[in-house]
Amino acid sequence: MTDTPATPVPAHEPPYYVAVFTTVRSDDQDGYRETDARMEELVKEIPGYLGMDHAQTPGGLGITVGYFRDGDALARWRSDAEHRAAQRRGREQWYRSYTLHVAKVERSHGFTRE
Amino acid sequence: MTDTPATPVPAHEPPYYVAVFTTVRSDDQDGYRETDARMEELVKEIPGYLGMDHAQTPGGLGITVGYFRDGDALARWRSDAEHRAAQRRGREQWYRSYTLHVAKVERSHGFTRE
Numbered sequence: 761m762t763d764t765p766a767t768p769v770p771a772h773e774p775p776y777y778v779a780v781f782t783t784v785r786s787d788d789q790d791g792y793r794e795t796d797a798r799m800e801e802l803v804k805e806i807p808g809y810l811g812m813d814h815a816q817t818p819g820g821l822g823i824t825v826g827y828f829r830d831g832d833a834l835a836r837w838r839s840d841a842e843h844r845a846a847q848r849r850g851r852e853q854w855y856r857s858y859t860l861h862v863a864k865v866e867r868s869h870g871f872t873r874e
Numbered sequence: 875m876t877d878t879p880a881t882p883v884p885a886h887e888p889p890y891y892v893a894v895f896t897t898v899r900s901d902d903q904d905g906y907r908e909t910d911a912r913m914e915e916l917v918k919e920i921p922g923y924l925g926m927d928h929a930q931t932p933g934g935l936g937i938t939v940g941y942f943r944d945g946d947a948l949a950r951w952r953s954d955a956e957h958r959a960a961q962r963r964g965r966e967q968w969y970r971s972y973t974l975h976v977a978k979v980e981r982s983h984g985f986t987r988e
Contacts, residue, residue, distance in 0.1 A: 766934045768896040768973045778894060778977050780939055782882040782927050786987070813896050815929035815937040820880045823929040823937040825894055827975075857986040859882045861941075863892050863977035872971040873900070 769811035769827050771868035776810060777834050778865055779826040783858040792854050795846050802842055808833025834862065883925035883941050885982035890924060891948050892979055893940040897972040906968050909960050916956060922947025948976065 803809055808829035816822040828834045837843060850858070917923055922943035930936040942948045951957060964972070 766898050766931075768898065768935060768971065771973050771975065778892070778975055780892060780894060782929075782939070784880050784882065813935055813937060815896075815931045815935045817880075817929045818932065821882060821927055821929045823927060823939060825896070825937060825939075825975075851985055851987070855985065855987070857882065857984070859885050859982065859984040861885065861892055861939075861979050861982040863979040865975050865977040868973065868975040870971070870973040871965055871969065873965075873969070 768870075769813050769825075771870040772810055772827065772829075772865075774865045774867055775830075776865050777828040777831065778863050779828070779834065780861040780863070781824045781826070781858060782860075783822040783824075784856045785822065786854055786856045788853050790853070791849070795849065799843060799846055802840060803837055806833055806837050806840075809837070882984075883927050883939075885984040886924055886941065886943075886979075888979045888981055889944075890979050891942040891945065892977050893942070893948065894975040894977070895938045895940070895972060896974075897936040897938075898970045899936065900968055900970045902967050904967070905963070909963065913957060913960055916954060917951055920947055920951050920954075923951070 800812070803812065803826065806828075810827035810829060812824060812826045814822070814824045826837075828837070914926070917926065917940070920942075924941035924943060926938060926940045928936070928938045940951075942951070
């Protein structure tokens, strides 16, 4: 994911969905960057995709949060063939461990300094 | 938040809650570390607190995800007086912007390489 400019996805009107993907990387990151860029391209084509935030502590945890308008948008992304192939490669190569939490947003708000 | 050891909070049995807090820091981080350590101490005392993951891209986004068993646990953390004071100081000093999304987890899973 691109980390600049650092503008978080804004709070939307609930309900909407978040997919929280927390990762510990392996030592083998060969091909990761290209696949990640391709996934970013692909997910943008999903109707109801609202955006994605990403943070990566060097040598530590990575957290990616995807925002989707509804369960249909999420289901479509989840079943995308290229995405599924990337997930398999992630398990085999790029990630030592990960967790995924899919959740329905009940409230949200944003703050920006004046 | 402590970033080592990099072990993500495991997937729990749904339903439970996530609070996704995404931040852009200001240039003034004076006192942040001490307050952050104190908040980490405090939140652990909340019954129903399940854990917290944190990732920070240097110079970019920070994402903190807190996990709570139910709405009562979240409400208790939300109304904690020291936490509220820290939030005010965050808006006045440490954060240029942030978003908070509170969501009920419907499904989750974890993966660990054999």
